[in-house]
Amino acid sequence: MSKHEDLLHMLLHADGEFVSGEDISRHLAISRTAVWKHVNKLRDMGYEFEAVSRKGYRLVTKPERIDAAALQLALKTTVFGRKSVMLSSTLSTQGDVQKLAEEGEAEGAVVFAEEQTGGRGRFGRKWFSPSGKGIWMSVLLRPELAIQHTPQLTLLTGVAVCRAIRACTGAQAGIKWSNDLLIAGRKMCGILLESTVEDHEVRYCVAGIGVDANFDTHDYPEDLQHIATSLKIETGQPIDRTALAAAILTELEHLYFLYQKEGFSVIASLWEALSVSLHRKVTITNPHGVIEGTTVGLDPSGALVVEMQDGHRELIVSGEVSWKS
Numbered sequence: 001m002s003k004h005e006d007l008l009h010m011l012l013h014a015d016g017e018f019v020s021g022e023d024i025s026r027h028l029a030i031s032r033t034a035v036w037k038h039v040n041k042l043r044d045m046g047y048e049f050e051a052v053s054r055k056g057y058r059l060v061t062k063p064e065r066i067d068a069a070a071l072q073l074a075l076k077t078t079v080f081g082r083k084s085v086m087l088s089s090t091l092s093t094q095g096d097v098q099k100l101a102e103e104g105e106a107e108g109a110v111v112f113a114e115e116q117t118g119g120r121g122r123f124g125r126k127w128f129s130p131s132g133k134g135i136w137m138s139v140l141l142r143p144e145l146a147i148q149h150t151p152q153l154t155l156l157t158g159v160a161v162c163r164a165i166r167a168c169t170g171a172q173a174g175i176k177w178s179n180d181l182l183i184a185g186r187k188m189c190g191i192l193l194e195s196t197v198e199d200h201e202v203r204y205c206v207a208g209i210g211v212d213a214n215f216d217t218h219d220y221p222e223d224l225q226h227i228a229t230s231l232k233i234e235t236g237q238p239i240d241r242t243a244l245a246a247a248i249l250t251e252l253e254h255l256y257f258l259y260q261k262e263g264f265s266v267i268a269s270l271w272e273a274l275s276v277s278l279h280r281k282v283t284i285t286n287p288h289g290v291i292e293g294t295t296v297g298l299d300p301s302g303a304l305v306v307e308m309q310d311g312h313r314e315l316i317v318s319g320e321v322s323w324k325s
């Protein structure tokens with residue numbers, strides 16, 4: 001057990017009574033300053049303490065966690081989320097679901113983590129995933145799909161999460177191509193779809209969803225403060241992460257089944273209606289270079305159609321879109 005876990009154990013054991021700083025420091029063999037540092041670490045994780053001089057520290061509330069039983073009650077699905085694994089901390093839920101997939105786990109299985117220590121973003125970036133602040137989840141999909149159609153699943157996931165966030169929190173989230181969710185120009189959710197392929201056919205996909213739910217502005221490192229936001233910041237209300245996670249899985253299953261029955265066109269229409277990146281002059285950066293043009297819509301495969309200045313159109317399947325606000 002690490003020192004802050006030891007400290008938590010002591011305070012939980014005290015059952016809401018004060019434990020003196022001196023007792024803690026003796027029991028954990030650390031200085032009083034170190035006690036204070038570990039208390040603050042627990043505060044960052046969502047625990048609340050009362051600190052009174054000469055009395056010490058008292059645990060007031062524990063952080064709200066994503067709750068397995070409440071999730072099952074709130075789900076309106078037949079498959080998605082019915083097998084859910086809740087972890088306190090993991091490297092990345094993407095890796096955990098990949099492992100489940102390789103062990104033969106069925107479609108719809110989900111791994112949630114309160115914290116990721118090596119959260120992965122698109123283009124090899126890191127995904128900041130502190131404890132208790134977001135929904136860090138990965139879902140196992142086993143679609144019968146040719147590899148070139150996997151971008152459709154990425155767009156589908158973006159639509160599902162966007163609709164769930166709007167319905168559950170009232171926040172006016174929009175989709176920036178291909179699947180960043182923004183509110184008022186700031187990112188509050190990212191989606192990472194990773195596919196494992198054999199003979200040009202998809203064996204399975206892992207849909208990773210990261211929603212910044214209960215961050216306060218000071219929870220973000222400086223480099224994210226001006227580009228990221230959370231649902232709590234935008235709505236002024238703490239977010240019930242269990243309810244939102246259930247809404248995301250319900251919406252995801254609904255659209256996934258619809259897609260399997262009806263094809264991509266209905267998903268494309270929903271995506272276009274929620275998009276904040278269409279009919280704009282944009283710059284797209286991808287490994288092939290930089291493209292400038294006006295976004296027109298999605299083509300039937302799910303690629304972004306961009307019209308160049310000379311009127312010809314290009315199909316973009318990956319990259320980062322930006323525009324001047």
Ligand code: BTN
Pocket residue numbers: 091092093094116118119120121122123125127129135136137138180189190191192208209210211
């Ligand atoms: C992006 O770069 O916008 C995609 C971010 C995806 C983050 C989620 S959090 C849950 C899952 N586990 C990860 O390591 N990444 C995804």
